[in-house]
Amino acid sequence: xxxxxxxxxxxxxAIAVLAPIGLVVYQSFLDGPFFQPKTAFTLSAYEFVLxxxxxxxxxxxxxxxxxxxxxxxxxxxxxxxxxxxxxDLPGQRWIEPVVLVPMFVSSVVLAFGFVVSLGPAGFVTxxxxxxxxxxPWNLYSKAMLIVIAGLTHVPHVFLYTSxxxxxxxxxxxxxxRMTGAGPLRVALTVSLPMVxxxxxxxxVLVFFLGFELFGLPLVLGDPEGILVLATYLYKxxxxxxxxxxxxxxxxxxxxxxxxxxxxxxQRYLLRAANRYVSVKGKAAAQKRVGIGFWxxxxxxxxxxxxxxTVVVPISGLVLRAFVSSWGEGVNLMDSLTLAHFHELMQFPxxxxxxxxxxxxxxxxxxxxxxxxxLLNLAAHRWNSGWTRLMDYLVLLPRAMPGLVAGLxxxxxxxxxxxxxxxxxxxxxxxxxxxxxxLAYGMRLVSGALLQIGPELExxxxxxxxxxxxxxxxxxxxxxxxxxxxxxxxxxxTFMREYSTGVYLxxxxxxxxxxxxxxxxGSGAVDLVTxxxxxxxxxxxxxxxxxxxxGKRSHG
Amino acid sequence: xxxxTIDDLHLSYGSNHILKGITAxxxxxxIVALLGRSGSGKTTLLRSIAGLEEPSKGxxxxxxxxxxxxAAGLNVPSEKRGLGLVFQSYALxxxxxxxxxxxxxxxxxxxxxxxxxxRVGAVLDGVGLGHLGDRYPHQMSGGQQQRVALAxxxxxxxxxxxxxxPLSNLDAKLREEARIWIRDLIKRMNLTAVxxxxxxxxxxxxxxxxxxxxxxxxxxxGTPEQLYTEPVSLFASEFMGTxxxxxxxxxxxxxxxxxxxxxxxxxWGKDRGGKAVSEDxxxxxxxxxxxxxxxxxxxxxxxxxxxxIRAELETxxxxxxxxxxxxxxxxxxxxxxxRPLAPGPHWLHLPPEQLWxx
Numbered sequence: 086x087x088x089x090x091x092x093x094x095x096x097x098x099a100i101a102v103l104a105p106i107g108l109v110v111y112q113s114f115l116d117g118p119f120f121q122p123k124t125a126f127t128l129s130a131y132e133f134v135l136x137x138x139x140x141x142x143x144x145x146x147x148x149x150x151x152x153x154x155x156x157x158x159x160x161x162x163x164x165x166x167x168x169x170x171x172x173d174l175p176g177q178r179w180i181e182p183v184v185l186v187p188m189f190v191s192s193v194v195l196a197f198g199f200v201v202s203l204g205p206a207g208f209v210t211x212x213x214x215x216x217x218x219x220x221p222w223n224l225y226s227k228a229m230l231i232v233i234a235g236l237t238h239v240p241h242v243f244l245y246t247s248x249x250x251x252x253x254x255x256x257x258x259x260x261x262r263m264t265g266a267g268p269l270r271v272a273l274t275v276s277l278p279m280v281x282x283x284x285x286x287x288x289v290l291v292f293f294l295g296f297e298l299f300g301l302p303l304v305l306g307d308p309e310g311i312l313v314l315a316t317y318l319y320k321x322x323x324x325x326x327x328x329x330x331x332x333x334x335x336x337x338x339x340x341x342x343x344x345x346x347x348x349x350x351q352r353y354l355l356r357a358a359n360r361y362v363s364v365k366g367k368a369a370a371q372k373r374v375g376i377g378f379w380x381x382x383x384x385x386x387x388x389x390x391x392x393x394t395v396v397v398p399i400s401g402l403v404l405r406a407f408v409s410s411w412g413e414g415v416n417l418m419d420s421l422t423l424a425h426f427h428e429l430m431q432f433p434x435x436x437x438x439x440x441x442x443x444x445x446x447x448x449x450x451x452x453x454x455x456x457x458x459l460l461n462l463a464a465h466r467w468n469s470g471w472t473r474l475m476d477y478l479v480l481l482p483r484a485m486p487g488l489v490a491g492l493x494x495x496x497x498x499x500x501x502x503x504x505x506x507x508x509x510x511x512x513x514x515x516x517x518x519x520x521x522x523l524a525y526g527m528r529l530v531s532g533a534l535l536q537i538g539p540e541l542e543x544x545x546x547x548x549x550x551x552x553x554x555x556x557x558x559x560x561x562x563x564x565x566x567x568x569x570x571x572x573x574x575x576x577x578t579f580m581r582e583y584s585t586g587v588y589l590x591x592x593x594x595x596x597x598x599x600x601x602x603x604x605x606g607s608g609a610v611d612l613v614t615x616x617x618x619x620x621x622x623x624x625x626x627x628x629x630x631x632x633x634x635g636k637r638s639h640g
Numbered sequence: 641x642x643x644x645t646i647d648d649l650h651l652s653y654g655s656n657h658i659l660k661g662i663t664a665x666x667x668x669x670x671i672v673a674l675l676g677r678s679g680s681g682k683t684t685l686l687r688s689i690a691g692l693e694e695p696s697k698g699x700x701x702x703x704x705x706x707x708x709x710x711a712a713g714l715n716v717p718s719e720k721r722g723l724g725l726v727f728q729s730y731a732l733x734x735x736x737x738x739x740x741x742x743x744x745x746x747x748x749x750x751x752x753x754x755x756x757x758x759r760v761g762a763v764l765d766g767v768g769l770g771h772l773g774d775r776y777p778h779q780m781s782g783g784q785q786q787r788v789a790l791a792x793x794x795x796x797x798x799x800x801x802x803x804x805x806p807l808s809n810l811d812a813k814l815r816e817e818a819r820i821w822i823r824d825l826i827k828r829m830n831l832t833a834v835x836x837x838x839x840x841x842x843x844x845x846x847x848x849x850x851x852x853x854x855x856x857x858x859x860x861x862g863t864p865e866q867l868y869t870e871p872v873s874l875f876a877s878e879f880m881g882t883x884x885x886x887x888x889x890x891x892x893x894x895x896x897x898x899x900x901x902x903x904x905x906x907x908w909g910k911d912r913g914g915k916a917v918s919e920d921x922x923x924x925x926x927x928x929x930x931x932x933x934x935x936x937x938x939x940x941x942x943x944x945x946x947x948x949i950r951a952e953l954e955t956x957x958x959x960x961x962x963x964x965x966x967x968x969x970x971x972x973x974x975x976x977x978x979r980p981l982a983p984g985p986h987w988l989h990l991p992p993e994q995l996w997x998x
Contacts, residue, residue, distance in 0.1 A: 540731035543692050546718035547725040548745035548792065558744070562735045 086462055086552055094463035095471050101520065102478045105493030106341070106485070108500060113334035120499060130331035140336070143317035150231055150302070150313060151295025157235025159288045161390065162242025167272060168383050169243075170250040171258075172376045175384050182632070186395050188240045189624055191581035193300030193601055194617045195237060198398025199224060200304060201405040201614065208401050208411065225308040234301055236394045238294060242287040249283035250276065258374070268374045286354040293347040296340070297486040299584045304605060314340055315488050319587070330496075337489045344484035352480060399621060406614040425615035435612065438595035439619060442580060445514060445596060446627070450575040453519040454568060457526035461534055462556055466542070483524045487584035490521045495588045509591045517585050526575060533567025534560070573634060577627040580620070597623075643668045643832040644689070644800050649698030650710075651684060658684045659695065660856040666800070671826055671833045673847035675840060675879070681856040682836045686802050689834065690725050691718035702799055719748075724793030724801040728808060730785045732777035738764070738788050739773035745796045763791045766825065783814045790822070794829070801826070803835035807842060819845045840880050844868065852876055874913070874998040877924045884930065884974045886923035890915050890997070898997045903970025905949040909995030921997050929994040930976035932965070934987045947990050949974075953983050 086094075112119050116127045134140050168174045169181065187195065202209045203224050214220055223229065253276065261275045262268075277284070299315035306316065318336045322328055376383070405411070409420045429435050464472040482490060494517040498508035507513055519526075541563065545555040561568075583598025590599040597620045604613050644666040651659040658681050666672050674682040687693040688708070689700060697710040702723070707716040732741050739760055746756045764770045767787040777785055786806065793801055806822065807815045823846045826833045837843050843850050844864035851861040860867055860876045871877035886907070888900035898911045900923050907923065915921040934943060944950075951967035951974060965981055967974045967988065974988060 538729065538731065540727045540729055541733060543690075543718070544725070544727060544731040544733070544792075545744070546692070547690060547723060548796070549719045549722065549748040550744070551717075551719055554748065559733060563733070565735075 086465075086556060090553075091463045091467060092471055094459060095475050098460055098463075098475065099478055101516075102481050102523070104501075105490065105497050105520070106481060108496050109334050109337045109341075109489075109493050112330055112496065113338050115331050115334075118328070118330040119496070130335045134332055134335045134339070139312060139317060143312040143314050144339075146227070146302075146306075146311055147296050147298070147313040149227070150234055150298060151292050153231035154235035154238055154295050155288055155292045157232065158238040158242050158291045159284065161236070162239045162287065163246050163277065163284050165239060165387060165390075166243045166246035166250055167277065168387070170247045171272070171276060171374055172380065172383075173373050174376075174380050174387075176388075180384075180387060180391070183391055183395060184243055185240045186399075187237045188244075189577055189581060189628060190399070190621060191300065191583045191598055191601075192237065192298075193304060193583045193598065193605075194402065194581075194620055195394075195398050196233075196301045196304035197601075197605070197613055197617055198402040199233060201610075202397045202401030208404065209397060211411075225305060225311075227306075227309075227311055230302060230305050230311065233305065233394075234295065234298060236390060237301070238291050239390065239394070241291055241294070242284070245283045245287040245290070246280055249280040253279055268376065271374070282354060282357045286351060289347060289351050289354060293344060293351065296343055296347070299486065299488050300602075303602065314343075315486055315584075318488065318492075333492060337485075337492065340486065340489055341484050344486075345480075348480050348483045402614055403618050403621065405610075406618040425611045426619075429612060429615045429619070432612070434592065434595050435600060435616060437593075438597050438600045438616075441511060441514075441595055442597045442620075442623070445511060445518060446576045446579040446623075449511070449515045449518060450579050451572055452515065453522070453526060453579075454530065454572045454575055456519055457523070457530045457571070458561070458564075458568065461527060461530045462560065465534060465560070466539060479524045479527055482520050485521070487517075487521050487582060488587055491517050491585040492588045494520065509593050511594060513589050514586055514594050514596060517589060518579055518582060521582070521585050522575065522578060525578070526571065529571040529574060530564075530568065533564040533571065536567065537563045570631070570634060573627065573631045577624055577631070580624050580627055642666065643670075643703065644834070645699075645701045646685075646689070647699040647701075649685070649688060649695050649700065651681075651688060651693060651695040658856055659688070662698070662853075662856075662858060664851060664858065664861065666832055666834060668832055669827075669830045671823065671835070671846060671848045673843035673850045674834065674836045674853060675838070675843040675850050676853035677838060677879075680853040682838075682853050683804060685853070686725075686804055686834065686836045689800075690723055690802055691716060691721050722796070722798055724796070724798035726786075726789045726793050726801070726803040726806050728805040730777075730789040730809070732785055732788055732792075734777055736776075737773065738769065738775050738777065738780070741777065741788060742773075742792045742795050745792065749796060759795055760791075763795045766794075767791045782809055782811075783818070786810065786818065790825075794831075798831075800832045800834065803833065805836055805838070807837070807839075815842075822846060844880075852879060854879075871996070872912075874922055874924065877996060877998070882927050882975075883924045884927065886925075886972065888921055888923060890917050890919050890921050893917055897992060900997060902949055903972055905969070907947055907949070907990055907995060908992040909990075909997040910993060912996045913998035915997065923995050923997050925990055925995045927964070927975050928977050929991060930974060931989040931991070932976060932978050932981065932986050933989045935982070935984070943987060945987075945989070947992055947995070948987050949990070950985055951988055952985050953981055956981065 108119070113130055114126050114128065115124045116129055117124045165184070169177060169184070201207055203222065204210060205220065205224070207224070210220060257279065258271050258275055261271045266274065296314065298313055299319070302311060302313045302316050303319065306313065312320065314336065318333060318340070321332055321336060404417070406425055407421055407423070408417055409422045409424060411417060411420065460475070464475050485493065494513060495508070498504045498513050537560065542555050542559055545559045546552070550558060581598070582596070583602060586594065586596045586599030587602050590603060597616060601613060601616055601620070604616065642665045646662055646664045649659055649662040650657070662685055674685060676682040684693055688695050691707065694715060695708060695710060698708070699706055699710070700708040702721065706714060707721050708714060736744065742760045742763060743756050746759060751759070760773070761770065764773055767790055769784060769787050769791070772780065772784065777788065780788065786809070790806075807818050810818055819842060835846065844867075847864065849862065850864055850867050852859045852867060854875055860872045867876065868880050871880055877883060886900060886902050888902065890898050891901055891906065892899035893911065893916075896911055897908050898915065898921065899906055899908050900921055901907065909923050913921060933948065949969050951969035954966045954968045954973070956966070957964045962977050963980055965976050965978060967976065967986065976988065
């Protein structure tokens with residue numbers, strides 16, 4: 086790529102990132118929808134929101150939930166990572182592939198699963214009630230919400246900590262053993278401190294995700310009226326009868342203001358973490374630490390966690406999708422049925438949603454990976470002010486939760502004359518998805534690009550290839566495997582995305598995620614569970630594809 | 641005829657000056673080694689010629705056409721310079737077969753299919769890999785990969801071929817063979833070649849001319865013999881061979897020779913540094929030039945004389961083809977090659993024309 090093309094690509098990205106945010110900020114200072122002819126600048130929207138008790142309630146709840154879930158997810162995740170990578174824990178081969186499942190299933194689907202299994206009329210609740218004679222828990226409490234949010238975010242901590250622990254050579258541990266430290270002491274004084282920056286990074290990430298939480302509080306917080314920032318924004322749409330754009334804009338600005346410093350902190354920590362891990366020992370031979378009798382209780386705790394966060398909600402949800410009625414005294418075997426799926430097929434919008442989801446995940450995902458690759462190539466092997474600008478621009482969409490980004494994109498498509506005809510097409514959805522997952526996708530592709538040495542490209546220039554031909558003939562073919570696995574990850578990610586499409590939902594732009602949110606609001610539980618089951622099955626296929634591809638490209 | 645000329649080339653990264661005014665000419669059919677320690681700027685100079693680094697000042701001309709001119713703002717991109725470069729890591733493209741690696745440069749030049757087939761075949765035959773065109777780079781040994789890299793750089797007849805530490809990734813035995821066949825191939829094809837190395841033996845073995853660099857400047861340029869036998873500075877003499885160093889003070893000066901002193905023994909040596917009387921100076925003599933002339937015990941053979949010193953044999957190392965002896969004379973140690981010696985004192989002769997004083 087030559088200089089002019091690189092700059093053009095970066096400018097295009099800057100517009101795509103800044104336009105939605107700029108529009109939201111602009112809207113927040115108006116007294117009516119931005120597209121109405123007579124609007125004036127005012128701070129009234131800020132005054133209204135800052136006077137609203139519900140807003141402070143939501144802010145407070147978000148803070149408590151974010152703190153609470155971090156306090157649960159970080160120790161559990163770090164411990165899990167240590168047990169899985171460094172010890173002779175039994176059953177690792179079975180546990181390993183299941184650990185990340187909560188990350189890949191959309192949290193709104195997991196939330197439905199918890200309602201169906203552990204809710205007041207849930208399968209497990211009724212079963213336990215039959216034993217004890219009373220209901221031992223209340224799913225719709227704030228404490229339960231925090232526990233569920235914490236336990237479902239354990240995989241995030243696990244992922245970052247375990248990858249750091251894996252790249253840590255066991256020679257640093259052996260050195261500590263040689264000087265006389267026992268296994269536990271080694272873990273506490275050598276292994277874990279060495280990956281502390283990674284744990285810290287994961288902690289900030291989880292805290293940040295806590296502020297973004299939408300699916301879980303929407304489903305589990307609603308019955309008791311527990312609002313968080315995202316659900317407050319969602320409810321605001323209907324609060325005043327007519328859509329009050331300026332109020333929504335203010336809440337969005339508030340969310341971005343909280344998220345942006347956290348994103349910046351994460352970036353700083355990630356750099357610190359990378360610097361730390363590069364001072365590692367040889368990772369060639371890793372010897373695991375024997376923890377003796379303790380491996381059994383440890384394994385039991387992990388299995389318990391998996392039961393609670395994966396098995397119970399998902400099996401409950403799938404079971405619920407296949408039965409006509411349940412409750413005390415009903416034999417589930419007699420009420421097995423496919424009726425909910427037949428019903429699903431009667432609704433053209435739901436069928437369209439399934440087709441659209443497949444399209445956005447496969448074709449759209451491939452196009453997005455194409456965009457991420459193009460952006461990466463624009464900054465590839467080029468150190469200048471433009472690439473630093475790009476580094477910062479990538480952070481901005483990260484500070485916008487899917488719900489917020491979807492709203493902003495919706496407005497951009499409403500506002501820009503040549504875009505408005507596309508507002509009710511999948512193009513709008515694709516733009517929103519690509520933007521929301523920009524930072525994630527960019528990292529996937531740049532990871533692949535980092536693998537190729539600069540001299541492979543220089544050799545191309547020397548034998549006579551222009552920069553464009555080097556990209557086409559050498560760079561892209563060299564990262565082909567990385568691009569395919571990026572596409573598979575984006576495929577699963579787009580498949581489970583639910584919040585981004587919420588505001589963009591209209592005839593023609595249905596996707597499973599946004600349909601689930603709106604169906605849940607209407608109380609159609611049969612359809613919700615059937616559609617969720619379809620979604621889980623699709624994600625399962627994606628994960629299967631991923632593991633098959635991973636095996637092939639390594640073998 | 642000058643094939644490649646470099647005139648007052650400067651290059652810096654920020655405030656870090658890498659090249660500080662390099663001027664050199666490379667004649668048609670000549671093999672030149674750029675020799676220096678790491679950080680001397682030799683690889684940067686090579687990459688500047690290739691167009692992979694952008695100098696801040698100076699002129700680079702290939703044939704008659706300038707490819708870089710700092711003052712005129714001219715910087716021809718790498719792909720338009722038409723040079724060949726063999727990378728230290730070989731940089732073979734792992735997704736292309738050996739044939740495709742070599743053919744890529746011809747495809748970029750829109751050569752017809754039949755011609756590509758013929759020329760790639762010929763150059764692969766030339767490096768002795770004619771039968772391995774269908775393999776992928778990872779299926780080949782290091783030595784074979786290096787031959788492919790060379791073939792890739794040669795196939796489109798570049799005016800100048802550049803080699804970046806071409807032998808450093810080979811093991812010792814292969815390296816000695818490669819020196820011979822690479823020089824042979826370049827000479828047979830009458831190519832102009834510039835190669836970078838940090839190994840003075842390798843430079844002397846392959847090159848017609850050696851350019852010694854240090855700290856971004858050329859220290860000395862000339863034939864391998866000139867560099868070895870007439871180094872212009874202490875650095876050059878130290879870099880090109882293994883020496884004994886005598887730190888001393890100039891005692892006397894006469895007819896191009898100066899007198900220094902080693903633990904009380906006066907020694908005459910060639911005046912290379914132009915130091916005045918009573919200035920600090922360093923005497924340098926190659927290990928192989930120190931002669932053991934006789935037993936130093938009372939009444940032993942040989943004895944005192946001009947430029948001779950009496951030294952105690954401290955230890956001897958057996959190196960297979962010869963012995964290396966370490967002598968001590970006062971605070972000074974001296975090393976010399978030779979046949980096995982009895983322990984005790986010996987007389988050593990340091991010929992004045994081989995002892996250089998800087």
